[in-house]
Amino acid sequence: MILPVVAYGDPVLKKEGEEIDKDYPELDKLIADMWETMYAAHGVGLAAPQIGKSIRLFVVDASPFAEDEDEDPRAKGLKDFKKVFINPIIEEESGEEWAFQEGCLSIPKVREDVYRKETIVITYFDENWEFHEETYSGYAARVIQHEYDHVDGVLFTDHLSPLKKRMITKKLTNISKGEVDIDYRMKFPLQKKGRK
Numbered sequence: 001m002i003l004p005v006v007a008y009g010d011p012v013l014k015k016e017g018e019e020i021d022k023d024y025p026e027l028d029k030l031i032a033d034m035w036e037t038m039y040a041a042h043g044v045g046l047a048a049p050q051i052g053k054s055i056r057l058f059v060v061d062a063s064p065f066a067e068d069e070d071e072d073p074r075a076k077g078l079k080d081f082k083k084v085f086i087n088p089i090i091e092e093e094s095g096e097e098w099a100f101q102e103g104c105l106s107i108p109k110v111r112e113d114v115y116r117k118e119t120i121v122i123t124y125f126d127e128n129w130e131f132h133e134e135t136y137s138g139y140a141a142r143v144i145q146h147e148y149d150h151v152d153g154v155l156f157t158d159h160l161s162p163l164k165k166r167m168i169t170k171k172l173t174n175i176s177k178g179e180v181d182i183d184y185r186m187k188f189p190l191q192k193k194g195r196k
Contacts, residue, residue, distance in 0.1 A: 003037045003051045004187040008107045008155070009176030011189075012049050017056040017151040019087045022129055024055070031084055031127055034059050041184035043105045045143050047150030050106050052187070056087045058147035062140055081140055088124035090148055091133070093117035100142055102156045108182045110171055114159045116145050 006012055020027070030053070038046035038059060047058035061082040095118030103111040119137040122144060126132060136144055146156060157165060157172065174180060178188035 001033050001036065002040045002185060003033055004185040005037065005041060005046075005050050005105045006052050007175050007178070007186050007188045008157075008172050009189040010052075010106075010187070012052050012054055013106060013150070013155060014153045015049065015054045016153045017047075017049055017054050020055050020057065028127070030057075031059065035061075037185075038105075041105050045147040046105065047147045049150050049153070056151045058085050058088070058151060059083070060085070060143050060147055062143045078139060084127040085122075085144070085147070086125040086127070086129075088122055088144075088148055088151070090120050090122050090145070092121040093119070093145075095119040095137070100139075102142075102146060104146070104156055105184070107155065107157065107172070107175060108180050108186075110157070110168055110175070112156065112160055112164060112168070114146075114156050116142055120144060122148075 024030075030048075034046050034048070034051065034057075037051060038044075038061070044062050044064055045058060045060040048055045059082075062078045063081055093116075097115040097117055099113040099115050101111045102114045118141065119135065120141045121133065121135050123131070123133045149155065149158075157168070160168075173190075176188060176190040178186070178191035
């Protein structure tokens, strides 16, 4: 089932998610719904807070970046990069910081340069509750860092300079009110009743 994506301004996006256990109700269905929602919105990642659930769970499919594999070494190995991360912990971040224009399904039509470290070490459980400790670099690391921020209650706009933030304040307010043209389901915290 395609779920509405929670828009900028909703308090759930600023809360730190809680860890879950194997008995979390209908977890398989939730994960399936998250994949469906992410693909319907043409995203490469989706975190549970973005569908209104304050838990430490996100899904990523970075395969769209694989198209750049020949020109960009940061896109290597992404052809089949599709994973579920439950209770993730970024254990280490290293390497040079590099800028990339990030966007977010909860903040449509806004893209800004965000600086992140090149390489991460992350521990997590997959959808079968198998434990992993893995190292990622380049775009894979970036997509994971972006989604990981969501389960920590952090948005990519929180990484921007005060000046940049001021420059996009009106856009962010309009998104909260639902005054944005998008082609996927969203839930807007400040939308007036009766507006679609």
